[in-house]
Amino acid sequence: MAGKKGHHGGAWKVAYADFTTAMMALFLCLWLTAQDTKIKEAVERAFRNPFSAVTKESVGIIPNKETTATYKAEGEFQSISAVEIETMRRISEELARILQQEDALENTVRLELTREGLRINVFDRSQKPVFEPGTDRFTPYGEWVFSTLAWEIARYTTFKIELEGHTARADPQARETLRQWELSTERANAARRQLVHHGVAPTQVCKVSGYADTMPMPDLPPDSDANRRVTILLKLKETGESLAAAAGTSSSHAARVH
Template sequence: MADNRFNPHKHEENEDWLMSYADMITLLLSFFVLLLSMSHIDPVKFEKVQGGMARDIGKHQTAQPLQELKTEVGQVLRGLKLDDDKVSLGSDQRGLVLEFDAGTFFEPASAKLKEELVPALSKLSETLNSPRYSAFQIEVQGHTDDTPVNTPTYPSNWELSSARATIVVRTFIQYGIDPTRLAAEGFADTRPKVSNHDVTGRPLPVNQAINRRVSVHIFPR
């Protein structure tokens, strides 16, 4: 006859596996919590990394078109056979810098363009209107030397430098460049490339001529 009597020791032995199972579950939960804490993403750091990657990609995407544009603009200038002392092509941190000698392309103390500059602006507009360069901004800056000007139209070098930059912008618009890509600024004599005077204070005509300029800055928007 079978023994159906309850044995408390046997019951405890049968429940041992439950304790082992519970321990295993606890360990697994602890392990996953540890993994989760280690993989926590800092939103600030993530944004910085993401922003850095975006900037690197952006630089890579604009570097080649910028170099191509510089090559094309250089070809335009060579085709016009302009002397190096009248126009120069360089670059800065933002992009290309095209500088025109104000004394060559403008009447003295005036913002009236000489005919010699018109073909250059026309050809340059054709290049800048290419779909490849539609994402580039064009900023025109006017600069003077420190010789005072005082006429009814231009009471100071501020008005003169601004007017020269503006007439170049208006010429670009006439040749079809989208006005939203353009900006005009006048700096008078506040940003000279070289000193207008020697150490004794005497004017340096050659340096003053260098400082009289209109610069066209072309850079990605």
């Protein structure tokens, strides 16, 4: 009789373990139902194909409603390492979080994730100028914007950086006076100095270019003040060689500064 009683003495442990598992499952279900649609979709993707979650679906998730994540040439990311893509995604999320916290940056900085890497456009708008008019000297606001970006970018030393200067299309009679080519290059180089001054490694910068008014934003008229901008490109490694080759054979007037 005693032996029979001892044989069934551990049954409560099994029942308790089942109860604990059921409670945990209930908790997870309640937690999931309380989340927003993005989190639910991310969890669903992770369960459907956990091995591709990092390399495909999670690339470039930018929570800021004012920022834009653009994917060009779908499938181009397939050759990029998962670690590098995950790092790029993390940078975009952290920068987007800064944009959400700093209302002053709302209309000045735009993030764009492309097959070349992460483009950070800094706009020199008339209502919030980043540069003194017609010069490459930063306004106090411009210094703050680039120092804020530099502190975040400096945390990631594996990416090469390209800087591009752009201007808006001016009146034909005034274009020569405004020195569009020189001004766009000088502003890009001023941005380089500011980034390096605030912690970005000088060896990360591989090109500084000025494009004058030849490359307006695709969604804006050529004379819009938002075309006055400096673009910071954090390059994905695998595209570096092909981009360098393309730049070497290009007939553009982009000026290169070492």
